[in-house]
Amino acid sequence: MSLRDSVMQRTILAFWNQPFALSETFVYNQVARLSRYEVAILGAKLPPPPRIEPTNQPMYLINRLDAAGWWRELVFKGLGRVPNDLWQWLQRIQPSLIHAHFAPYGAIALPLARQTRLPLLVSVHGTDVSMNDAAIWRSSYMAHRFYLLRRRALAHQVSRVITQSDFLSQIVTARHGVPAEKVVCIRYGIDLSRFRPALQCSEWGHILYVGRLIERKGLPFLIEALARLRGRFPDLRLTVIGDGPMRADYEAQAHHLLGDRVTFLGAQSSAVVHSYLERAYAFCMPSITMPTGEAESLGVVFLESMAMQVPPVSFRSGGIPEVIVHGQTGFLAEERNVAELSYYLGLLLDQRNLRNSLGEQGRRWVEQEFDLVKQNQKLEDLYDEIIAERSSRYQQW
Numbered sequence: 001m002s003l004r005d006s007v008m009q010r011t012i013l014a015f016w017n018q019p020f021a022l023s024e025t026f027v028y029n030q031v032a033r034l035s036r037y038e039v040a041i042l043g044a045k046l047p048p049p050p051r052i053e054p055t056n057q058p059m060y061l062i063n064r065l066d067a068a069g070w071w072r073e074l075v076f077k078g079l080g081r082v083p084n085d086l087w088q089w090l091q092r093i094q095p096s097l098i099h100a101h102f103a104p105y106g107a108i109a110l111p112l113a114r115q116t117r118l119p120l121l122v123s124v125h126g127t128d129v130s131m132n133d134a135a136i137w138r139s140s141y142m143a144h145r146f147y148l149l150r151r152r153a154l155a156h157q158v159s160r161v162i163t164q165s166d167f168l169s170q171i172v173t174a175r176h177g178v179p180a181e182k183v184v185c186i187r188y189g190i191d192l193s194r195f196r197p198a199l200q201c202s203e204w205g206h207i208l209y210v211g212r213l214i215e216r217k218g219l220p221f222l223i224e225a226l227a228r229l230r231g232r233f234p235d236l237r238l239t240v241i242g243d244g245p246m247r248a249d250y251e252a253q254a255h256h257l258l259g260d261r262v263t264f265l266g267a268q269s270s271a272v273v274h275s276y277l278e279r280a281y282a283f284c285m286p287s288i289t290m291p292t293g294e295a296e297s298l299g300v301v302f303l304e305s306m307a308m309q310v311p312p313v314s315f316r317s318g319g320i321p322e323v324i325v326h327g328q329t330g331f332l333a334e335e336r337n338v339a340e341l342s343y344y345l346g347l348l349l350d351q352r353n354l355r356n357s358l359g360e361q362g363r364r365w366v367e368q369e370f371d372l373v374k375q376n377q378k379l380e381d382l383y384d385e386i387i388a389e390r391s392s393r394y395q396q397w
Contacts (some may be wrong), residue, residue: 011038012242012383015109016101017143018047020054022267023212026125026164026300027101027189028052028371033191036214036380040093042086044073050267060089080111090116095122096387097159103128104143107150110157119159119386126297127216129171130318135292144292145331159386162379164188164298165319188300188380195307197363198278199356205236205349208280208310210273211287212303213244216294218286218315220253225256225286225342233349236261239276243267271285277305282348282355283312287320288335296320306330306343307366309359313344323370329362 002175014031016024019041032055033041045063046054062076062083063069075081082090097119100106106122106225114119128144136144147154155177163169164187173177205225219240238258240250243266254262265272277283283305287296295318302312302323312330314320315337324330331344348355 007303009383010036011040013042013090013093013095013098014039014101015042015098015112017044019043019059020052021047022051022269024101025052025270026122029189029191030376030379031057032339033372033376034380035373035376037383040095043068044077050269052270058089058093060086062086063151065370070107077108077146080108080115081251082112082115090324097277097390099123099383100335101125103151103154104141104147106158106161107147107154108143110150110154113157119390120157121160121162121382121386122154122158123162123164124168124172125164126168126318127294129168129176130293130295130297132293135294136168144259155182156180158182159389160184160355160382162186162382165322167295169323183254184382186382187370187375188298188303189375190300190303190307190366190370191372192307195274195277195304197309197359202281202310203279203280203353205233206279206281207236207238207345208241208276208283208305209238209285210241210276210283211285212242213240213247213250215246216287216290216296217242218288219246219250221286221288221315221336221338221341222284223250223254223257223262224338225284225333225345226261228263228338228342229346229349230258232346235351237307238262240264241266241268241273241276277308277310280305282345283310283339284314284345286315286333287317288315289317299323302330303366303370306359306362307370309356309363311348311355311358311362313341313348315341325361325365328358328359 039057041057041059043061045061063073065080072083098109099121100109100112101123103124109120161172161178161183163185169183169185172183173180209222251264289295305312306329312324315335316332317335324332326332333340333344
């Protein structure tokens with residue numbers, strides 16, 4: 001029996017490369033918090049620890065890191081061949097549509113969508129579409145290169161492409177050829193019951209950075225900006241949460257300019273990040289646009305900080321201005337302008353009332369525009385729409 005002939009069920013097949021990676025909480029929040037749909041998870045393999053604890057939802061991993069796993073992954077990704085046991089698993093769970101996360105894995109899911117005759121939705125999340133083609137061919141992952149080969153077919157076959165910012169929507173239509181009528185902006189949502197203000201825990205002068213230690217996230221600009229404030233605010237300090245290939249360089253720079261006022265904690269769980277947000281006086285991740293086109297698409301951690309009434313400061317880059325309303329919920333400096341970044345951080349350190357006012361407005365802004373429950377309702381409404389379209393087509397046949 002084919003999946004096309006099966007009884008329609010309200011189960012979504014969520015597909016992405018490495019489910020439950022710490023850096024992909026925005027995917028986890030959708031997968032774990034839908035209310036009207038069940039979710040089954042298809043992944044290539046689990047990421048190395050530390051990672052988000054897997055949910056109790058049905059999950060199938062193509063590569064179980066055994067002797068045959070890498071071959072199975074290669075054949076599935078490169079040739080589009082569905083292993084027999086995966087096909088049997090799909091027959092049991094009876095998904096109504098496939099929701100792939102990240103453009104390269106939307107392209108990899110194309111053969112699966114064709115074989116199952118299920119609608120395919122793809123969520124793009126940032127550098128998977130913002131990086132220019134030349135940079136992808138030169139230095140990106142094989143899956144990204146593979147995406148370029150299937151991009152036109154994906155734009156034709158996909159039912160919808162979901163973005164979380166107008167910045168990404170414009171890129172998807174202008175650069176990737178997806179018809180505008182197929183592009184839907186559904187923003188990331190924050191669990192407002194978990195991220196709540198803890199004003200009594202706030203520590204004056206404590207600046208928090210959370211992000212990968214890569215050039216695009218802009219940590220050196222923050223370190224330089226704080227170094228300019230050392231004389232005026234001798235008690236300020238910086239906590240850095242995250243890891244990456246630039247860590248040794250950034251630690252050397254930070255200890256040279258800030259001495260013992262900076263602490264590097266490496267990658268941490270969401271619970272640890274939450275505890276540091278409770279204590280933070282301000283948050284700063286000054287992301288920049290790279291020559292490759294890579295840029296911050298939205299920035300979940302900005303939303304988390306605002307939800308906890310911790311005002312963020314960043315650069316006016318990518319989709320960040322759609323999150324931080326300058327002068328109302330936080331501050332935005334022009335890209336790479338260390339003096340301006342330092343000025344806004346100093347303004348918050350100098351004026352606690354201003355800091356508190358921005359925090360209150362930031363919380364209201366997140367409640368209005370980035371509530372996880374509201375955003376997931378929009379996603380489920382989109383699922384309803386796609387499934388109804390599919391049902392209508394079959395009735396016409």
